[in-house]
Amino acid sequence: MKISVKGPARDLAAFFLLGARRRRHFRRATSAPPAAGAMNRLAEKLHPGRLELAVESVRFETPDTRTFRLTRHGGGELPYFRAGQYLSLKPDIAGNRITRPYSITSLPENALDPGFYEITIRKRDGGFFTGHVWETWEAGSRIESSGPLGWFGYEPLRDAKNLVFLAGGCGITPFKPMAADILGSFPDVTILLLYGITDRGSIIFKDDLSAIEEAYPARFRVVYVDSGPAASGCDDRRVFETGFIDRRIIARYVSSPRDATFYVCGPPAMHRLVESEVGSFGLAPGRIRREAAGDTIDVAAEPGYPAEKHGRQYRLTVHSAGGICTIPARAAESVLQSLERAGLAPPSECRSGECGYCRSKLLSGKIYGINNHHGRRMADAGFGYFHPCSSYPLSDLEISVPVDPFVRRT
Amino acid sequence: MKPQEQRHFDAVIIGSGMGGLGAAVELAMNGAGTLLLEQHNLPGGYATSFVRGRFEFEPSLHELGSAGFVESEKRGLKKYFEDEIGADIAFARVPEAYRLILTEKKIDVNVPFGIDAFIQTVDKQVPGGGRHAERYLSLCGEIIAALEYLAEAGSAADKRKLLQDYGNFLRTSPYTMREVADSLKIPREVLDLLYPYFCYIGVPESRQSFMLFGALLYSYIAYGAVIPRMRSHEIASAMIAKFEEHGGLFEANTKVEKILVRKGRAVGVETSRGETILCDTVVSNAGPPLVYGGLISPETEVPPTALRNLNARILGPAGFVVYLGLNSSARELGLSSYSYFISPHMDTDVIYESMKQFEGPLMQASVCLNAAIPDCSPPGTTILSLTTVYTPGVWDSVTPADYFTLKNRLAGKMISQFEEATGVKLRGHIEEIEVATPQTFSRYTGTYNGSIYGWEPEPWDSIIPRALSEEKERYIDRLYFCGGYGFRTHGFSGALFSGRKTARDIISGLPGKEVTV
Structure with a gap:
C-alpha cells in the first residue's frame, strides 16, 4: 500500500524541507526572554520552602499558654493556607537546629490582610523548645519557619456536613480557625466541639470559642469535658461534662455518629482513647481525621515495640x-x-x-x-x-x- | 563535618526527572563522574507517589506503552529496565486500551489492546469501519518500523533504504493528523475510536504531527501497556539505585540556581546551598524556558537564537488531577475498566479550545488503578484518578485567596462528569481526596507554568526535525537538554530515552570512551 497525502513528489519534498520549515518558524519568532512562570510564582507564594518571621506581639491565653502573633520579617503578606494547617518552626537552640510543628491559630484571611499568623504554645515542664520560647521570644524576635503545611482540615467533597471536633488540651489549636473558617464559608455545615481539659483554668481560647458560638448559635456548640474533680453542669453559659471524651459523652451530643466526620487532635494518649471510643460507632475509615501528633513521646507505649x-x-x-x-x-x-x-x-x-x-x-x-x-x-x-x-x-x-x-x- | 573543597565532575545533571535519570544512569554506567542534583527531596520529577491515609497515589503515570506482553517481544521501557540496566521494577499489565465514553454521541465502548481485536471492535461499532482502522494502523506500524530503523542506524541511515522501505513514513511525516486522515478518507466515526490517545499529547488534529500520534497509537495498541506495581516512585527509586551502584552521586534538596557559562561554554553550576560546582558538561532536565529564562549566568551569555527557538514553540498543557481513595472495592462501585476516556465527542480541535477556560476542559482521562493492580490499595478500597489538562496561562490570574475554593469546585465538576458518564457513584465513597493543579506540578517539579509535557509537537517540531537539528540547536557549548522538551518529546519513555541519547552523545565525544549498550 503506497500512501500519499498531497502527491508523492510533494510529500517527499515536504519531508526533506521539514528542517527549512523549522528554521522559518524560528526566524519569525522574537528573541524576548521568557516571562517568569505564573504558576511558579503562585507556587512560591502559596508554598515557600522557608519564611522569615518576626514576633509582633505576645499574649497570654492561660498562665502557661501564650499566643504569638508573627508577621513577615520586613513586612508584606504571608502565604494563604487552609484552616487546620501548621507551621514547622526551625529554631536554632544553642547550635542545635530543630523543628517543631505548630497549628496556625489565626484565620487564613489574616495571612493576606493585614499579614499575620498566630501560633499558640503551651509550656511543657522541662521542654527543650518551649523553655527556649519562654526565655527568648518577645516582640521583635526573628523566627524561621516552613510555609503552611499539612492535610488536617475540612474537605467538602470528602467530609460529612456534621462535624465533630475532638480536642485534647492544646490540641484545641487547629480547631479555633477551622470552626470560624468553616462556619463562615459553608452555611450547611454544623460543628460540635468536645474539648477535653484537665481543669477550668486550662481552657485555651475560652472567649474566642464563646464568640464563635454567639455568631453561629444554631451551628456551633462547645462542650468542655473536664477530667479534673469539678462537677458537670453549666457555668457562664458554658456546658461542662466530667470525665474523658468517651463514647458515652459523644453519644449524648451526637445523635447519628455515622453521619458525622470526626476530627481528632490531642496528646497521643487521647488519640488512643478516642480511637477505640469512636471506633465503637463503626464509622467508615475516612470519617475519622487525625492531626499528626508530632513527636511520639513514649515509644514504649506503642504496639509491638520491643x-x-x-x-x-x-x-x-x-x-x-x-x-x-x-x-x-x-x-x-x-x-x-x-x-x-x-x-x-x-x-x-x-x-x-x-x-x-x-x-x-x-x-x-x-x-x-x-x-x-x-x-x-x-x-x-x-x-x-x-x-x-x-x-x-x-x-x-x-x-x-x-x-x-x-x-x-x- | 569539615568544609568541602571545590568539586569537579565530568557531568552535572540538573533535575532527576525521567530525562535526568535516563542520562544519569547511562553516564554512570559508562564511567563518567556524574552528579545528579534535585531540588525536591525525592527523585523522579513526575515519576513519584504520595501517601494520604491508607492510599499511595500515582501522581502522573497512566501507562507505559510499547510494553510487549510476551517475554521474547519485550520492548520499550520494560526492555530497557529489565535487560539494559537491570533495574528491579515489578510491572502489572494494563488490561485494555480504554473504555471510551462519548456522551453526546452515545458511544460507550471497551477498546482492547491487540491490532486484530482493535479492528474488530471498530468494525462492530462502525459497520464497515474495520478496514479503515486496519489501513490506518498498518500505516502507523510502518511509522514505528521506520523510527526503529532510524534509531538503530543513527547517522548511518541510508536515504535510499528509507525511500525504498519507508516511503509511507517519509510521505506522511510532514503532515498533521488531519491531513493524513483526510487523504486516507477515514470516516469521522472511525476517527472517534482512533483518536482518544490525543489526550496524551494534548495537541489538536489540525496541528498535531501525524507521525508522532501514529507511533504512539501503534505502540499502545500493538504492544500493550504496563504500570509499575508500586507507583512510578518505584521507577525513580530503582533508577537512583542503579545510578548509585555505578558510582553516581545523587543529591536531593539542592536546587541549581545558576548555570555558569563562560565564552559560550557551560562550565559549572551554582546551587541554592551556595556551592559552585565545576564540570565538563551540564545536562539540563529543566526545560529551556527555565534555563534561558533565568538560570544562565551571566544573562549576557543567553544567545538570542535560543530565545527565538523557544518563542517559536507553544508550551504543552498543564495538568489538573483529582486523586480519590474510595472506601469500597472497584467491583462494589461498578468500576470495571482501567482507562476511562470521557468526553462529549472526539473533535480534538473543539476539545483543545475547551482547555483554554477554567470551566472548559471537555475531556478527562481517568484511571482506576485497581483494574491493573488489584492490591494497589487495601482490600475493599479503590484508587481512582481523574485527569484533565489546561493550556498554560488559564491559571495565571488565580490568586492565593481564590486558589483552594477554585480547585475544589473544579474537582467537584470532574467528579460529576465521571459519575454522569459512567453511572458510578463516587460521592459518599470518598475516603481521601487530593487535587493537583498546574501550581502543584510547578511546586513539586519546578516545571515552567505547570506544563506536564513540553513543546507542542507540530510536524516541523516532531521527533525527526528535533533529532536532526539537536546538535545545531545546542546554542551553548557543553550544555545539553534532556526530558520532555527533548527530541523524543514528552511522556515517560520519550523523556527517559532522550536522556539516554544525550548521555550517549556526551560519552561518544569523550576521548577514549566507547558507548556500551
Missing part, C-alpha cells in the same frame, strides 16, 4: 553532605532527635511520619517504625528508605541523610 530495647544506647554512623560521622542515639528517642541533638540539622517538617520530608536511607541496622512506618512509600520499604522522625533504633545504625535545602553548605 520493651527490652527501651533503655539502650546505640551508635549511628551518619552519611550526610559528603561526610561521615558517628553519633550516640538513645533507643527511646527517634532517629531524627538523635540527629538534631548531634547538631546535624537534618530536614524535617511534620515529625509524625506522614510528610516524608526527612526521608533517609537505612544502610544497615534495625529500626522500629511508629504505626508500622505510616506515611512511608511502598517502594521505599524495598529500597531501604525510612522516615527518621517516626523511627527508633533497635541496633546500631548506618544511615544516609539528605541535607536541609535551606542550610548553607559550609
Whole structure:
C-alpha cells in the first residue's frame, strides 16, 4: 500500500524541507526572554520552602499558654493556607537546629490582610523548645519557619456536613480557625466541639470559642469535658461534662455518629482513647481525621515495640553532605532527635511520619517504625528508605541523610 | 563535618526527572563522574507517589506503552529496565486500551489492546469501519518500523533504504493528523475510536504531527501497556539505585540556581546551598524556558537564537488531577475498566479550545488503578484518578485567596462528569481526596507554568526535525537538554530515552570512551 497525502513528489519534498520549515518558524519568532512562570510564582507564594518571621506581639491565653502573633520579617503578606494547617518552626537552640510543628491559630484571611499568623504554645515542664520560647521570644524576635503545611482540615467533597471536633488540651489549636473558617464559608455545615481539659483554668481560647458560638448559635456548640474533680453542669453559659471524651459523652451530643466526620487532635494518649471510643460507632475509615501528633513521646507505649530495647544506647554512623560521622542515639528517642541533638540539622517538617520530608536511607541496622512506618512509600520499604522522625533504633545504625535545602553548605 | 573543597565532575545533571535519570544512569554506567542534583527531596520529577491515609497515589503515570506482553517481544521501557540496566521494577499489565465514553454521541465502548481485536471492535461499532482502522494502523506500524530503523542506524541511515522501505513514513511525516486522515478518507466515526490517545499529547488534529500520534497509537495498541506495581516512585527509586551502584552521586534538596557559562561554554553550576560546582558538561532536565529564562549566568551569555527557538514553540498543557481513595472495592462501585476516556465527542480541535477556560476542559482521562493492580490499595478500597489538562496561562490570574475554593469546585465538576458518564457513584465513597493543579506540578517539579509535557509537537517540531537539528540547536557549548522538551518529546519513555541519547552523545565525544549498550 503506497500512501500519499498531497502527491508523492510533494510529500517527499515536504519531508526533506521539514528542517527549512523549522528554521522559518524560528526566524519569525522574537528573541524576548521568557516571562517568569505564573504558576511558579503562585507556587512560591502559596508554598515557600522557608519564611522569615518576626514576633509582633505576645499574649497570654492561660498562665502557661501564650499566643504569638508573627508577621513577615520586613513586612508584606504571608502565604494563604487552609484552616487546620501548621507551621514547622526551625529554631536554632544553642547550635542545635530543630523543628517543631505548630497549628496556625489565626484565620487564613489574616495571612493576606493585614499579614499575620498566630501560633499558640503551651509550656511543657522541662521542654527543650518551649523553655527556649519562654526565655527568648518577645516582640521583635526573628523566627524561621516552613510555609503552611499539612492535610488536617475540612474537605467538602470528602467530609460529612456534621462535624465533630475532638480536642485534647492544646490540641484545641487547629480547631479555633477551622470552626470560624468553616462556619463562615459553608452555611450547611454544623460543628460540635468536645474539648477535653484537665481543669477550668486550662481552657485555651475560652472567649474566642464563646464568640464563635454567639455568631453561629444554631451551628456551633462547645462542650468542655473536664477530667479534673469539678462537677458537670453549666457555668457562664458554658456546658461542662466530667470525665474523658468517651463514647458515652459523644453519644449524648451526637445523635447519628455515622453521619458525622470526626476530627481528632490531642496528646497521643487521647488519640488512643478516642480511637477505640469512636471506633465503637463503626464509622467508615475516612470519617475519622487525625492531626499528626508530632513527636511520639513514649515509644514504649506503642504496639509491638520491643520493651527490652527501651533503655539502650546505640551508635549511628551518619552519611550526610559528603561526610561521615558517628553519633550516640538513645533507643527511646527517634532517629531524627538523635540527629538534631548531634547538631546535624537534618530536614524535617511534620515529625509524625506522614510528610516524608526527612526521608533517609537505612544502610544497615534495625529500626522500629511508629504505626508500622505510616506515611512511608511502598517502594521505599524495598529500597531501604525510612522516615527518621517516626523511627527508633533497635541496633546500631548506618544511615544516609539528605541535607536541609535551606542550610548553607559550609 | 569539615568544609568541602571545590568539586569537579565530568557531568552535572540538573533535575532527576525521567530525562535526568535516563542520562544519569547511562553516564554512570559508562564511567563518567556524574552528579545528579534535585531540588525536591525525592527523585523522579513526575515519576513519584504520595501517601494520604491508607492510599499511595500515582501522581502522573497512566501507562507505559510499547510494553510487549510476551517475554521474547519485550520492548520499550520494560526492555530497557529489565535487560539494559537491570533495574528491579515489578510491572502489572494494563488490561485494555480504554473504555471510551462519548456522551453526546452515545458511544460507550471497551477498546482492547491487540491490532486484530482493535479492528474488530471498530468494525462492530462502525459497520464497515474495520478496514479503515486496519489501513490506518498498518500505516502507523510502518511509522514505528521506520523510527526503529532510524534509531538503530543513527547517522548511518541510508536515504535510499528509507525511500525504498519507508516511503509511507517519509510521505506522511510532514503532515498533521488531519491531513493524513483526510487523504486516507477515514470516516469521522472511525476517527472517534482512533483518536482518544490525543489526550496524551494534548495537541489538536489540525496541528498535531501525524507521525508522532501514529507511533504512539501503534505502540499502545500493538504492544500493550504496563504500570509499575508500586507507583512510578518505584521507577525513580530503582533508577537512583542503579545510578548509585555505578558510582553516581545523587543529591536531593539542592536546587541549581545558576548555570555558569563562560565564552559560550557551560562550565559549572551554582546551587541554592551556595556551592559552585565545576564540570565538563551540564545536562539540563529543566526545560529551556527555565534555563534561558533565568538560570544562565551571566544573562549576557543567553544567545538570542535560543530565545527565538523557544518563542517559536507553544508550551504543552498543564495538568489538573483529582486523586480519590474510595472506601469500597472497584467491583462494589461498578468500576470495571482501567482507562476511562470521557468526553462529549472526539473533535480534538473543539476539545483543545475547551482547555483554554477554567470551566472548559471537555475531556478527562481517568484511571482506576485497581483494574491493573488489584492490591494497589487495601482490600475493599479503590484508587481512582481523574485527569484533565489546561493550556498554560488559564491559571495565571488565580490568586492565593481564590486558589483552594477554585480547585475544589473544579474537582467537584470532574467528579460529576465521571459519575454522569459512567453511572458510578463516587460521592459518599470518598475516603481521601487530593487535587493537583498546574501550581502543584510547578511546586513539586519546578516545571515552567505547570506544563506536564513540553513543546507542542507540530510536524516541523516532531521527533525527526528535533533529532536532526539537536546538535545545531545546542546554542551553548557543553550544555545539553534532556526530558520532555527533548527530541523524543514528552511522556515517560520519550523523556527517559532522550536522556539516554544525550548521555550517549556526551560519552561518544569523550576521548577514549566507547558507548556500551
